[in-house]
Amino acid sequence: MSLTTTLSSPNLLTLPHLSSHAPHRTSSFPMAAIIRRHLNHIRRRSLAIAAAVRQQDTTLWTPTPLADVKPAADQISPPEDYQSVLIFATGSGISPIRSLIESGFSADKRSDVRLFYGARNLQRMAYQDRLKSWESNSLIKVKLLHQQLTVKGSDPTALQKLVGMYISCDAPSHALATLSLLPPSPSSVFWWNSLIRRAVRLRLLEHALELYNRMQSFGWRPDGYTFPFVLKACGELPSFRRGASLHGNVCILGYENNVFVGNALVAMYGRCGDLECARQVFDEMLQTMIADVISWNSIVAAYMQSGDPKKAMQMFYRMNGLCPDAVSLVNILPAFASARASLQGKEAHAYAVTTQLIQDLFVGNAIVDMYAKCGLMDDAQKVFERMEVKDVVSWNAMVTGHSQTGRFEDALGLFEKMRGEKVELNVVTWSAVIAGYAQRGHGYESLDVFRQMLVSGSEPNVVTLVSLLSGCACAGTLLQGKEIHCYAIKQILNINKNDSGDEQMVINSLIDMYAKCKEDGLARKIFDHVAPASRNVVTWTVMIGGYSQLGEANDALELFSQMLKQNKPTKPNAFTISCALMACAHLAALRLGRQIHGYVLRNRCEKSDVLFVDNCLIDMYVKSGDVDVARVVFNNMNQTNVVSWTSLLTGYGMHGRGTEALDLFNGMRKAGLPIDGVTFVVVLYACSHSGLVDKGVEYFETMTREFGIVPGVEHYACMVDLLGRAGQLDKAMEIIKQMPMEPSPIVWVALLGSCRVHTNVELGEYASSKLLELGCENDGTYTLLSNIYADAKRWKDVDRIRFLMKDTGIRKRPGCSWVQGKTGTATFYVGDKTHPLSKEIYNLLGDLIYQIKALGYVPDTNFALHDVDDEEKGDFLVEHSEKLALAYGILTTAPGVPIRITKNLRVCGDCHVAITYISNIIDHEIILRDSSRFHHFKNGYCSCKGYW
Numbered sequence: 001m002s003l004t005t006t007l008s009s010p011n012l013l014t015l016p017h018l019s020s021h022a023p024h025r026t027s028s029f030p031m032a033a034i035i036r037r038h039l040n041h042i043r044r045r046s047l048a049i050a051a052a053v054r055q056q057d058t059t060l061w062t063p064t065p066l067a068d069v070k071p072a073a074d075q076i077s078p079p080e081d082y083q084s085v086l087i088f089a090t091g092s093g094i095s096p097i098r099s100l101i102e103s104g105f106s107a108d109k110r111s112d113v114r115l116f117y118g119a120r121n122l123q124r125m126a127y128q129d130r131l132k133s134w135e136s137n138s139l140i141k142v143k144l145l146h147q148q149l150t151v152k153g154s155d156p157t158a159l160q161k162l163v164g165m166y167i168s169c170d171a172p173s174h175a176l177a178t179l180s181l182l183p184p185s186p187s188s189v190f191w192w193n194s195l196i197r198r199a200v201r202l203r204l205l206e207h208a209l210e211l212y213n214r215m216q217s218f219g220w221r222p223d224g225y226t227f228p229f230v231l232k233a234c235g236e237l238p239s240f241r242r243g244a245s246l247h248g249n250v251c252i253l254g255y256e257n258n259v260f261v262g263n264a265l266v267a268m269y270g271r272c273g274d275l276e277c278a279r280q281v282f283d284e285m286l287q288t289m290i291a292d293v294i295s296w297n298s299i300v301a302a303y304m305q306s307g308d309p310k311k312a313m314q315m316f317y318r319m320n321g322l323c324p325d326a327v328s329l330v331n332i333l334p335a336f337a338s339a340r341a342s343l344q345g346k347e348a349h350a351y352a353v354t355t356q357l358i359q360d361l362f363v364g365n366a367i368v369d370m371y372a373k374c375g376l377m378d379d380a381q382k383v384f385e386r387m388e389v390k391d392v393v394s395w396n397a398m399v400t401g402h403s404q405t406g407r408f409e410d411a412l413g414l415f416e417k418m419r420g421e422k423v424e425l426n427v428v429t430w431s432a433v434i435a436g437y438a439q440r441g442h443g444y445e446s447l448d449v450f451r452q453m454l455v456s457g458s459e460p461n462v463v464t465l466v467s468l469l470s471g472c473a474c475a476g477t478l479l480q481g482k483e484i485h486c487y488a489i490k491q492i493l494n495i496n497k498n499d500s501g502d503e504q505m506v507i508n509s510l511i512d513m514y515a516k517c518k519e520d521g522l523a524r525k526i527f528d529h530v531a532p533a534s535r536n537v538v539t540w541t542v543m544i545g546g547y548s549q550l551g552e553a554n555d556a557l558e559l560f561s562q563m564l565k566q567n568k569p570t571k572p573n574a575f576t577i578s579c580a581l582m583a584c585a586h587l588a589a590l591r592l593g594r595q596i597h598g599y600v601l602r603n604r605c606e607k608s609d610v611l612f613v614d615n616c617l618i619d620m621y622v623k624s625g626d627v628d629v630a631r632v633v634f635n636n637m638n639q640t641n642v643v644s645w646t647s648l649l650t651g652y653g654m655h656g657r658g659t660e661a662l663d664l665f666n667g668m669r670k671a672g673l674p675i676d677g678v679t680f681v682v683v684l685y686a687c688s689h690s691g692l693v694d695k696g697v698e699y700f701e702t703m704t705r706e707f708g709i710v711p712g713v714e715h716y717a718c719m720v721d722l723l724g725r726a727g728q729l730d731k732a733m734e735i736i737k738q739m740p741m742e743p744s745p746i747v748w749v750a751l752l753g754s755c756r757v758h759t760n761v762e763l764g765e766y767a768s769s770k771l772l773e774l775g776c777e778n779d780g781t782y783t784l785l786s787n788i789y790a791d792a793k794r795w796k797d798v799d800r801i802r803f804l805m806k807d808t809g810i811r812k813r814p815g816c817s818w819v820q821g822k823t824g825t826a827t828f829y830v831g832d833k834t835h836p837l838s839k840e841i842y843n844l845l846g847d848l849i850y851q852i853k854a855l856g857y858v859p860d861t862n863f864a865l866h867d868v869d870d871e872e873k874g875d876f877l878v879e880h881s882e883k884l885a886l887a888y889g890i891l892t893t894a895p896g897v898p899i900r901i902t903k904n905l906r907v908c909g910d911c912h913v914a915i916t917y918i919s920n921i922i923d924h925e926i927i928l929r930d931s932s933r934f935h936h937f938k939n940g941y942c943s944c945k946g947y948w
């Protein structure tokens with residue numbers, strides 16, 4: 001550390017020279033108002049210095065030789081203007097002004113910044129060079145003086161003066177060396193305090209504490225001015241252990257009733273994260289009636305730092321009798337913002353206006369930020385426009401606010417304006433714009449802004465990279481994502497100075513990006529690379545969520561259970577649970593879903609997450625085949641929203657319980673919930689899957705007439721499905737002809753499906769030709785068509801389709817069914833003989849088929865293609881995957897317990913008939929989820945009533 005570091009630091013060199021301005025033309029200075037407010041402090045300090053000079057009191061805070069102060073004292077008192085302070089400073093060299101600023105503003109860092117900020121915007125003079133020469137000359141002079149004193153033989157008074165001179169020349173090591181020659185005395189503690197304060201100011205925190213220890217080892221006793229600085233060092237490190245031991249020293253030396261020490265203790269405990277101790281010290285201060293505004297500010301700040309804005313607000317409102325100052329407002333406004341307490345925020349705004357505190361740049365910024373975070377962008381705009389002085393923070397608050405409230409155009413406009421007005425853009429500005437593009441899924445644009453940022457020389461930080469990666473994730477731009485990954489490796493990751501939490505944030509975003517770009521293998525590699533102890537809840541959630549969204553539900557659930565099984569389990573949050581429930585819904589893994597429900601009940605989640613998690617539970621139960629439990633969850637909810645109602649409504653639709661669906665829809669109307677196009681898709685779907693043709697037609701008309709919703713293509717598809725299933729194929733065709741838009745593939749698939757049920761070859765051929773026109777050549781289309789031909793016994797056409805499929809290289813997806821057992825999931829393909837219980841399964845199945853044939857079942861070979869590949873023959877009906885799954889279910893399920901089967905394709909017609917018969921002779925309800933709906937088989941009857 002060079003002795004003259006601070007001499008060349010810009011803060012001190014930017015002091016203005018004001019003598020060229022008339023004292024009262026303050027309006028010509030944009031910063032005049034700000035500096036004037038701080039004049040009070042400066043003047044008070046100067047007056048104190050003056051008084052001290054008169055009394056010959058050397059224990060005064062200022063390290064400046066008294067001779068230097070004198071002109072200050074004389075000049076400062078009569079002219080009531082800040083300019084004289086600065087004129088005096090410029091006239092008499094840097095030491096007095098530095099000591100004024102240092103001692104007057106050390107309690108409040110912001111004041112310094114404000115002063116220097118003001119100074120920076122004023123005219124700069126060639127004064128800097130003069131200062132430098134003065135300083136260097138002076139150090140040489142002091143050294144010469146020191147030499148003379150050493151030769152002559154020095155006395156303690158002379159040495160003390162020398163220490164002061166060294167400190168004022170910013171030569172701390174000389175000062176320290178001289179100081180250690182002095183005998184300890186209470187009056188010279190002052191010099192130690194100066195050195196410690198200097199170290200803290202330069203953030204040499206360990207050094208400050210070392211000085212404190214050295215001071216004691218040399219026999220000095222710390223005083224009331226020592227503790228605030230060393231405590232500040234402990235808070236900023238942070239070091240609770242040393243802070244607490246200092247607290248012990250404070251008590252031993254009897255400074256616990258010193259308000260400065262008390263405030264410093266509150267702040268130190270707050271920064272070390274021990275709120276209980278902070279609160280205890282604060283309460284003691286209240287009891288002894290020494291608490292002042294700063295004490296209240298410290299405790300409010302402590303609560304804010306610990307992330308408890310509610311408690312901070314409570315404390316703020318308890319400080320009656322004391323007037324909040326600028327710092328109080330700057331502390332509390334973010335609390336209002338995070339609690340979205342815009343009313344309280346407005347009160348604070350009003351208070352700031354009446355007390356003129358609004359003119360403070362920091363207060364102004366905090367108010368703009370508060371309005372922006374509460375989403376009141378118009379109010380934020382007004383305050384912003386009226387601010388006399390703005391800095392980059394003010395602009396950033398607006399840009400970020402616009403970007404986060406979705407007013408992205410405004411954010412961009414402001415960003416351009418900032419560039420136009422040459423406001424210095426910082427990393428926050430750039431990150432806000434990048435995040436804005438990312439949130440809209442404009443990955444490429446966000447990358448473009450990032451490049452501009454790099455060109456401008458601004459250093460990206462963790463937030464920038466996280467925003468950028470989310471942009472790549474939204475847009476699915478893998479290549480760009482990889483580029484960022486490389487950049488992160490080079491610039492951010494594996495660099496020692498990093499906070500490990502920051503690093504983990506970037507890694508989490510990388511996992512998320514790779515998963516969203518469908519590279520779950522790469523995502524998993526990064527995940528596995530993170531040491532288990534470093535994985536946080538977000539790390540787990542992005543990986544589990546990535547699997548869930550890619551349909552890799554087994555992997556998702558596997559990872560979820562691994563997460564809970566760790567030695568030190570990471571507690572899942574609402575998002576982790578929702579991802580796991582999504583995976584359960586995908587697999588219809590009811591058993592696991594129930595376990596997660598149990599976990600949710602045992603570990604009540606945050607109040608704000610309850611609704612979200614309950615909605616996920618409804619969705620899981622509905623899709624796993626237990627719509628009644630979904631209803632129970634729904635009924636027990638304290639609060640529901642449109643998602644809860646729609647999920648349950650969808651459930652009733654999928655399970656063919658149309659009447660209950662319509663009851664629920666009427667309930668929704670009565671509850672005054674917003675009803676939109678999506679709601680009607682669900683209602684029409686429910687009608688079509690329950691055969692409620694008239695009701696469906698009625699609601700289709702109501703939708704336009706009463707709700708003014710213009711039917712979209714999904715609504716028409718539902719209507720085609722509804723009429724087609726009911727055999728009214730002509731009417732379905734009518735609807736298609738009436739459509740104001742081009743029918744999309746889903747409309748033709750609906751028609752084709754209906755033609756299959758009602759064996760209408762002509763219309764089926766027409767629908768499939770339309771599908772081929774639209775480029776929808778897939779196995780589903782061909783399978784449906786070939787089944788129509790098979791139904792109509794047009795075997796040649798069946799063969800033609802088979803050849804066509806072979807020619808175009810389209811293979812039928814193999815049918816696959818799975819059933820949930822006690823020990824896990826058993827999966828079966830057609831003709832599957834790999835299961836250990838295979839022999840028993842086939843024996844049971846043969847037995848069942850034999851029994852139901854006696855009841856009148858006739859195998860329907862027309863469905864052969866539906867589930868069998870080309871090579872397989874029609875007599876393998878018995879080996880269909882859903883039948884195998886059923887037999888396994890019967891073998892492993894306790895009597896009376898429902899058997900739950902899930903199939904990846906639609907259930908085949910023959911299996912549907914066979915299972916209906918089997919439900920007559922076994923003691924289980926059979927719940928089968930196929931790719932389009934649920935079938936509940938019981939007592940020789942299926943809930944779909946043939947509408948599948």
Ligand SMILES: [Zn+2]
Nearest residue numbers: 880908910911
């Ligand atoms: Zn079958």
Ligand SMILES: [Zn+2]
Nearest residue numbers: 935942943944
């Ligand atoms: Zn059915």
